[in-house]
Amino acid sequence: MAFFTEELEIKNERLGDLEPMSNLMNGARILLECLVRENVDCIFGYPGGVTLPLYDVLYDHPIRHVLVRHEENAAFAASGYAHATGKAGVCCATSGPGATNLTTGLVDAMMDSIPVVALTGQVTSKLIGTDAFQEADTFGITRSCTKHNFLVKDINELAQTIHEAFYIATTGRPGPVLVDITKDVLQGQAHYTPVHEIHLPGYKLVTEGHAGQIRRAAQMMWEARRPYVYAGGGIIAAGASGELQDLVETLDAPTVCTLMGLGGLPSSHPNFVSMPGMHGSYAANMGMYECDLLIALGVRFDDRVTGRLAAFAPHAKVIHVDIDPAEIGKNRAVDLPIVGDVKKVLTKLNRHLKEFAPTMQEERAADRAEWWQTVRNWKEEHPLQPVFSATEIKPQHLMYEIDRISGGKAIVASDVGQHQMWAAQFIRFDEPRLWVNSGGLGSMGYGLPSAMGAQMACPDKTVFAIVGDGGFQMALPELATLVNYGLNVKVIIMNNGYLGMVRQWQELFYNNRKSAVELSAFPNIEHLGAAYGIKSRIVHTPxxxxxxxxxxxxxxxxxxxxxxxSQYENVYPMVPAGGAINEMVLAPPQPVAVPK
Amino acid sequence: MLVTLSILLENKPGALMRVTGLLSQRGYNIESLTVARTLDPTLSRMTIVVDVETRLRPHLLKQMNRLINCLQANDLTEGPNVVRELVLLRVRAAQENRTAILKEAEIFGARVVDSSVEGFALEATGDGEKLDEFVAVMATYGEIEVTRSGAVAVSLEPKKLRLSPPVPKAQGEPAGTVK
Structure with a gap:
């Protein structure tokens, strides 16, 4: 009976649509009108009862809708799309379970500062709070999962809210924004007027950077004998790769890019050392330890980078540029903070640096030669290099081969775990927005759906999804989506039969008691591929x-x-949790003390 | 340490939840919280007293200011400011104590808001410590029931309110033309 009423309502909406010249439209159409004006070309979603009005107008609308097979993957795919383009990725889910399934993807985007706009349906306004069918407090639940969220109960506020959501998601420090829209708003009729202005009086954006601080930063950089650039995801988000390259070349400073910042400076650039942190290279971490000036650009001093804070960059003064004032001094005291858009700040900073470059480059030449010699020595002492074997495929060998094909140009979406670290260590990224991964939250199951999103965004690029046998099974339903849309994604499963990263910790810190980490009963991929109609292959030997x-x-x-x-390969170097970054475990060690 | 924050907030559904959520998310316990509309009915003013590790104090303020519904957050713990609280107290008083209670009330500047054969209802304002004493004194006379408002604070220096101006919205193509 309920469904019959729904159909009647839909018919009525269609009648309303017979007057295309009028600007009287239903909420769903207003929503799409707004999305088009935000240059949205693709939505990842899953329909349901309360989003029916939206799906009805999507039926013959030019915006493409990708029907994922689980809402969590809609959020991950939107994040992959955003990673690859810098535009907001859009995902959509129905009320109740649809919305709650999005949450992991939203937190993921929050942790990695990825612009995602999530649209969720909500039960009709007058049913809110009655425990109606598929009702959940989406607005309450997603408060802490998002940069900001909205609940729209009045159709006259819909257009303004949608544009505000995109504005918030993509400006400042990017992040996820959710708009929960009641069904009566989607169905109701209203006159649509384009939105000309965004007014958020409490949304404090500082982008320019303090001129005096920037000048002082340039001065400190020339004064430093061992400057070291620590570049993060902020460089990618701000599109500041060119400016970063300019800076490190002027200064001739060794540079590390964090997990989120890979590709910010081309991996093939002579100044690029590698990734720092828990599984960073020996040279990258020793550089952090020994430098006398740490130039932190668009980073958040994450615990996976710094290790024990007291022992992090102990000899260094710190310059920290970030767009989010709340990041300044959060983990590490800063000598010179600059709040602003890193692209704008670096543009000005480079001007100041160059002013003094003619004299200072010469004056610092001897220091730099010495500093670089030290870095090169570290690189030679403990190089980060793939391991090969004649009889079994070493995971590092797999990454090496993928890197050879990619040549620094392919999009690589990774899941979470050992393979993620090996991929970050051995695959080069010579442009920004090629490396897609879940850094902050570490959400398993991210690799495959985010690769889908990246492939939708960049259909002409080669897209790899590098996943473990664990994370792959979390995203298994999306194989159907790959087939459904013919998405050209190379899914590479690094299969060691284990939840490798957890096992690595059990081996090192829990007396090698391998508890609940063995993944037996992995499906035969050739059969699985055949079932879905995907070409597939099992590879056993090098x-x-x-x-x-x-x-x-x-x-x-x-x-x-x-x-x-090889089943038992582990990721090295490794800074045990809570350890100092200069005290890396470089190879399979004796068991270490249990971490706190 | 106990920190007193004064927050100017957009009077929108969920805005209060964002402030309290931010505190609970970081494991801070709220000692008191008051909120009411300002002269501008679209805004609310909140005073929060919260227990925060000293070194995290500046960070908390930045986090508050990051909330989009928060127009301004100030730390009023130090510096020239006035903090007041209201207490409503019912004391059951034996006949022979009534005069003494009224005398004590007068000392604390409390007003009688209700008087009955059972006892009195009293109202007092002041800073927290003074009210603690008042409550302690009253408790000596008999059974009491207390409701406290939590602190409200005002800074004695003007705090500059910086609001973001409207920004023009870039216009894409309307949907009708894409087909």
Whole structure:
């Protein structure tokens, strides 16, 4: 009976649509009108009862809708889309379970500062609070999962709210914004007037950077004998790669890019050292430890980078540039803070640096030569290099082969775990927005759906989804989406039969008691691929690896590759949690003390 | 340490939740919280007393200011300011104590808001410590029931309110033309 009423309502809406010249439209159409004006070309979503009006207008609308197979993956895909483009990724879910399923993806986007706009349906206004069918307090639940969220109960506020959501998601420090829209708003009729102005009096954006501080920063940089650039996701978000490159070249400073910042400085750039942190290279971490000036750009001094804070960059003065004032001094005291958009700040900073460059470059030449010699020595002492074996595929070997194909140009979306670290260590990214991964939240299941999003955004790019056998199974339903939309994603499963990263910690810190980490009963990928109609292959030996990857590259569509790697390989170097970054474990060690 | 924050907030649904959520999310316990409309009915003024580690104090203020519904957050713990609280107290008083209670009330500047054979209802304002004493004194006379408002604070120096101006919205193509 209920469904019948719903159909009647839909018919009435269609009648309303017979007057295309009028600007009287239903809420769903107003919503789409706003999305088009935000240049949205693609939505990742899953329909349901209260979003029916929206899906009805989407039916013959030019915005593409990608039907994912689970709402969590809609949020991850939107995040992948945003990673690859810098535009807001859009996902959509129905009320209740649809909305709650989005939350992991929202927190993920929050932690990594990724612009995502989530649209959720809500039960009709007058039913809110009655425990109606598929009702959940989405507005309350997602308060802490988002940069900001809205509940729209009045159709006259819809257009303004949608544009505010995009504005908040994409400006300042980007992040997820959720708009919860009641069904009566989607169904109701109102005159649509384009929005000309965004007015958020409490949304404090500081973008320019303090001129005096910038001048002082330039001075400090020339004064430093061992300057070291620590660049993060902020560089990617601000589109400041060019400015960063300019800065490190003028200063001739060694540079590390964090997990979120990979590609901010091309991996092939001579000044690029590698990734720092828990699984960063020896040279990258020693540089952090020994530098006398740490130039932190768009980073948040994450615990996975700093290790024990007291022992982090102990000899260094710190310059910290970030757009979010709340990040300044959060973990590490800063000698010179600059709040602003890192692109704008670096543009000005580079001007100041160059003013003095003619004299200072010469004056600092001897210091730099010495500093670089030290860094080079570290690199030679403990180089980050892939491991090969004639009999089994080493995970590092797999990443090395993918890197060879990519040549620093492919999009690589990674899941979470050992493979993520090896990918970050061994795959080069010579442009920003190629490396897609869940850094802050570490959400398993992220790799495959985010690769879908990136592929939708950049159909001409080669897209790899590098996943473990654990995370792959979390995202399994999306194989159907790959087939459904013919998405050209190369899914590379680094299969070691374990939840490798957890096992690594059990080996090192829990007396090697491997508890609940063995993933038996992994499906036969060739059968699985056949079931979905995806070309697939299991690769057992190093000899087959290149041929397998070649076949994957030749396939113009999704491809599944199950790569059986050596089971017990672990990721090194490693800074044990709470350890100092200069005290890395460089190779399989004796068991270490249990971490706090 | 106990920190007193004064927050100017947009009077919108959920705005209060964002402030309290921010505190609970970081494990801070709220000692008191008052909120009411300002002269401008679209805004509310909140005073929060919250227990925060000293070194995290500046950070908390930045987090508050990051809330989009928060127009201004100030730390009034130090500096020239006035903090007041209201207490409403019912004391059950035996006949022979009534005069003494009224005398004590007068000393604390409390007003009688209700008087009955059972006892009195009293109203007092002041800073927290003074009210603590008042309550302690009254408790000696008999059974009491107390409701406290929590602190309200005002800074004695003007705090500059910086609001973001409206920004023009870039216009994309209307949907009708894309087909």
């Amino acid at each position: 000899a087959e690896l290149q041929a397998g990857l070649k076949e994957a590259m030749e396939e113009n569509g999704p491809y599944l590759m199950d790569v059986r790697v």
